[in-house]
Amino acid sequence: MKVQVNLRSLSTSQGIIKNGEVADLPEDEIKKIIAFRPHAIEILETEPEPVKKKAPAKKKRARNSDGTLKGDDPSTPDVNEAYEDG
Numbered sequence: 001m002k003v004q005v006n007l008r009s010l011s012t013s014q015g016i017i018k019n020g021e022v023a024d025l026p027e028d029e030i031k032k033i034i035a036f037r038p039h040a041i042e043i044l045e046t047e048p049e050p051v052k053k054k055a056p057a058k059k060k061r062a063r064n065s066d067g068t069l070k071g072d073d074p075s076t077p078d079v080n081e082a083y084e085d086g
Contacts, residue, residue, distance in 0.1 A: 001024070001025060001026075001027055001030055001043060001044075001045065001046055002022055002023070002024050002043075002044040002045045003022070003023055003024075003025055003030060003041040003042060003043050003044060004020065004021070004022050004041065004042045004044055005017045005018065005019055005020065005021055005022075005023070005040065005041055006019065006039055006040055006041060006042055007019060007037070007040050010033070010040055010041070012025055012029065012033075013025065013026070013029055022044065030043065059083045059084070059085060060083065060084045060085070061082060061083060061084070062081060062082060062083055062084045069082070070082055
């Protein structure tokens, strides 16, 4: 995350950063700095949380009344009868 230093100087994992300079620091280091010196840095931009994608739902096969799997009817190209939501 990008932060701006508000102190005369601040020692970080990126080296010594002086007043007004901008640095890119890891989130855990920023939390430690804020815990000890709340006004030492100003967070300029936050990283958006990654969007979790859902796995596509599995299609359920359609079955005949006797329990066997249905086949697709080739005469209906826009509908797949082999699946329940086809």
